[in-house]
Amino acid sequence: MDKDYVMRIAGTIREQLVSMTDTAILMSWGIHEFMATVYKDLPGLKFCVNGRLFQGYVLICLNGSDYYEVYLQNEEGTSCISDEVCFDELGEIIDSHIESGTDKEEYARFCEQLISFH
Template structure:
């Protein structure tokens, strides 16, 4: 796969993720190390997260149907959390698995505990 193509796709994914996701949400993931990558012969973006629910890598790949596939990778497993994600859904889907979960009230209580700790 052409390196320039992979770099261009990774840049587009990063731009879409950052522009369509609230900054506070992105910061809550503890993002580090954005990098272009190829996974399962698909171009993508990989970055390390240190969230409340998941610590490891998030991998976003562009598939042949113009959707994104989103994977979580750590030392224990690699799992696909969705294989048909539109660009405007990336932040919400990743946040649900990395930081906030599905129970918004439980997450709000967790955040209150963190704030009261400091």
């Protein structure tokens, strides 16, 4: 796959993720190591996270249907969390798997405990 194409796709994914996701949410993921990647012959963006629910890599790949496929990868393996994600859904889907979970009240209590602890 053409390196310039992969780099452009990775840059677009990063720009969409950062512009469509609240900064506080992005910060809660402990993101580092953004890199362009190819996974399953799909161009994408890979980055390391240190979330409350998941620690490892997030891979966001553009598929042939103009949707994103989102994978979580760590020492236990790689799992697809969704294979039809629109650009404006990336932050919410990733956050629910690596940081906040699906129980918003439980996560709010967790955050309150963290604030009162500090």
